[in-house]
Amino acid sequence: MTAPVIGVLALQGDVREHTAALAAAGARARPVRRPTELETVDGLVIPGGESTTISKLADLFELREPIDKRIADGMPVYGSCAGMIMLAGEVLDGRADQRGFAGIEMTVRRNAFGRQVASFEAPVNLAGIDGGPLHALFIRAPWVERVGRGVEVLGTVTEGPAAGRIVAVRQENLLATAFHPELTGDRRLHAYFADLVRAAI
Amino acid sequence: MSDSQTSNSSTNAPVTGTAHVKRGMAEMLKGGVIMDVVTAEQAKIAEDAGAVAVMALERVPSDIRAQGGVSRMSDPDMIDSIMEAVSIPVMAKVRIGHLVEAQILQSLGVDYVDESEVLTPADYANHIDKWAFTVPFVCGATNLGEALRRITEGAAMIRSKGEAGTGDVSNATTHMRGIRTEIRRLQSLPTDELYVAAKELQAPYELVKEIAETGKLPVVLFTAGGIATPADAAMMMQLGAEGVFVGSGIFKSDNPAQRAAAIVKATTFHDDPETLAKVSRGLGEAMVGINAGTLSQSDRLAERGW
Numbered sequence: 001m002t003a004p005v006i007g008v009l010a011l012q013g014d015v016r017e018h019t020a021a022l023a024a025a026g027a028r029a030r031p032v033r034r035p036t037e038l039e040t041v042d043g044l045v046i047p048g049g050e051s052t053t054i055s056k057l058a059d060l061f062e063l064r065e066p067i068d069k070r071i072a073d074g075m076p077v078y079g080s081c082a083g084m085i086m087l088a089g090e091v092l093d094g095r096a097d098q099r100g101f102a103g104i105e106m107t108v109r110r111n112a113f114g115r116q117v118a119s120f121e122a123p124v125n126l127a128g129i130d131g132g133p134l135h136a137l138f139i140r141a142p143w144v145e146r147v148g149r150g151v152e153v154l155g156t157v158t159e160g161p162a163a164g165r166i167v168a169v170r171q172e173n174l175l176a177t178a179f180h181p182e183l184t185g186d187r188r189l190h191a192y193f194a195d196l197v198r199a200a201i
Numbered sequence: 202m203s204d205s206q207t208s209n210s211s212t213n214a215p216v217t218g219t220a221h222v223k224r225g226m227a228e229m230l231k232g233g234v235i236m237d238v239v240t241a242e243q244a245k246i247a248e249d250a251g252a253v254a255v256m257a258l259e260r261v262p263s264d265i266r267a268q269g270g271v272s273r274m275s276d277p278d279m280i281d282s283i284m285e286a287v288s289i290p291v292m293a294k295v296r297i298g299h300l301v302e303a304q305i306l307q308s309l310g311v312d313y314v315d316e317s318e319v320l321t322p323a324d325y326a327n328h329i330d331k332w333a334f335t336v337p338f339v340c341g342a343t344n345l346g347e348a349l350r351r352i353t354e355g356a357a358m359i360r361s362k363g364e365a366g367t368g369d370v371s372n373a374t375t376h377m378r379g380i381r382t383e384i385r386r387l388q389s390l391p392t393d394e395l396y397v398a399a400k401e402l403q404a405p406y407e408l409v410k411e412i413a414e415t416g417k418l419p420v421v422l423f424t425a426g427g428i429a430t431p432a433d434a435a436m437m438m439q440l441g442a443e444g445v446f447v448g449s450g451i452f453k454s455d456n457p458a459q460r461a462a463a464i465v466k467a468t469t470f471h472d473d474p475e476t477l478a479k480v481s482r483g484l485g486e487a488m489v490g491i492n493a494g495t496l497s498q499s500d501r502l503a504e505r506g507w
Contacts, residue, residue, distance in 0.1 A: 012231070012253060049230075049233070052248060052288065057465070081229070115311075116222075116226050116311075116312035117307065117310055117312075119226060121216050122215040122216065139226050139229055140229075157215070158213050159213045
């Protein structure tokens, strides 16, 4: 089985953690900061970070159109936290000039759980991932308020004040989580995405 | 490292304030620029320029130097107005050892507390016990031992101190190179020499052993103190910083909005001289600055903290 080449959008955020997680999941991971680098990858991860910053830099360095085009052509993309916001069709509580990629038919609320003092960890069960719940880290995390018809809900918060909120979704080759599996050492979600990329090549 | 709070109700219940979520927050700032701001208007300029966070304070370090006197935590009204003005994380500074200023900032809901040598210290022996808080802390360090003592006290992020408010990057480079050199030295030591290394660093053996094995701090390492140009920011990234704090360098320059945006771009493309040349053009005058070597002992902020 060949290892898929998966890029990590390296404009800002926890690029190194995603790169390490992808490598541990059997992919060849490399940073993507330029359109020429995007051309060399089979799939793309949009890391955790600050979505306003990533959005701005994607425009400034002319990555938006090429990424939108690759998504339209079926390239698999996984976004965690800020990456989920970047993949959302509609963003609430974002900046007026903030734009995501042409991604998942969903409405995402930015910083939905509150400020950093409300950031938390909790287990989350994910449809399609065996072996028990993932230990999920939510850091100034978004949640999904609405999904379109073609979107599969993979996981929700199980307990606490935000119980029932959608925090993991998939629409065809696009995958998004409000939390950060790259920070936990559990590589199941990255392996799931690597499989998705392998199947799309 | 143990978590500061644990849940005893249910194993599935959400838990806040853990080392994991505090340190994870800093991971999300990596590759970014955190800018000092003194008004809501400046905070908006910083956010527009692509800052990953702002540091709310009453006076930037160069004004603290110029005006003298005791420098303290900012007015909660001012911090509130900045939190309302922007959607990116807001940090604020407390005096070294001032646990009540930190309690106040936590109750305001700031996203990160900087226990900072830029303000006048409140305790010349102890730093704050940062494990006692839900809000995460960033602390300055001039060398590895100091960084490890802060991490032991619960700091979830470290920044080099540099010499704030000077526009002179030389101390930031010294601190960043020093920390990285000391980490490489630990990696080269036989394990039976790590005990003495821990003694010399005045840091716990377990932490020293962890760094010898991993070759990095267990928390994110940013740079701060004297960064005034895109080239300064890029150099600090090349020297191993994971992100950049810019204090007086932006709003004490001729064209803050343009300089702020240029420093953001330079931090992302720190290894690309062509992009760096492009973003360095036409920025107008940088802050005037002070040669850090000419500062008298009492004016050296980096020497505060122990």
